[in-house]
Each structure stands twice: as structure tokens, then as C-alpha cells.
Amino acid sequence: MDRIEVPLNRWKLLGLCLGALAFVALGVLLIREPGRKGLVAQVMGAAAVAFFGAVGAAVLFRLLKPGPAILIDDDGIVDDASGVSLGRIRWDQVGAIDEYRVNDQAFLSIEVRDLDALI
DSSP, rough: OOOOEEOOOOOOOHHHHHHHHHHHHHHHHHHHHHHGGTTTHHHHHHHHHHHHHHHHHHHHHHHSSSOOOOEEEEEEEEEEESOOOOOOEEGGGGEEEEEEEETTTEEEEEEESSSHHOO
16 A cells, blocks of 8 residues: 555644734733723733633644644554544554545544544
8 A cells, every 4th residue: 555645734724823823912912901891801811812822832833843644554544633633543443434524624534443442
């Protein structure tokens, strides 16, 4: 079997990172200039900075990390597409593979035989 590599969509990750940065900037603006809402605006701003800062850092880490999102070879499938990836799934653990689409976004569905053994 040939080795198949599915790359990450770096443009999508860059857009996510810039979007997170914009929300961090809005959060900082709420903290510095709360307006009439006062403390409520500052708490919302701090929550936005914390949440979107963490999201932006995770996306930036994945953007800078080399390697494909999915690798298919003779040993199995290596899933490295997200932060909750399982890693290598050997062929003897794979029950079924299917593709489905939601709003023109393709998803790969992998049914494993024994989930507890894989985890």
C-alpha cells in the first residue's frame, strides 16, 4: 500500500488564529474601556481574553507543528488532526471506514472494534 498523507488546511488554521486574536483584542478593549456596564464588561473581557487566548495559542501551536493531519500506511491510520486525536489506529482495530459530509465539509468516520483497548 502506498503511503497517503492528508495535510492540514493551513489557511483555515490561520483564519482561526486571526479570529481568536481579534476576540482577544475586543476583550482587552472591554477591560480597558468598560463603558456603562462597568465590572460586568471587565469580567466579560477577561473571560474573552482567557478563552480566545487559549484557543489562539492551541491553533498557533498546531499551525507551527509540522506533519500531516492524517497518515495512512501499511501499519494503520495515524490521526493527528485535532487536540483529541487518538494517534495510531492499527488495521486490526478498524471495523469500518466511511466518509460523510456536512455543509460541504468532509469528515472521515472510523469505527473501531474495541474502543476500550484503543484508549
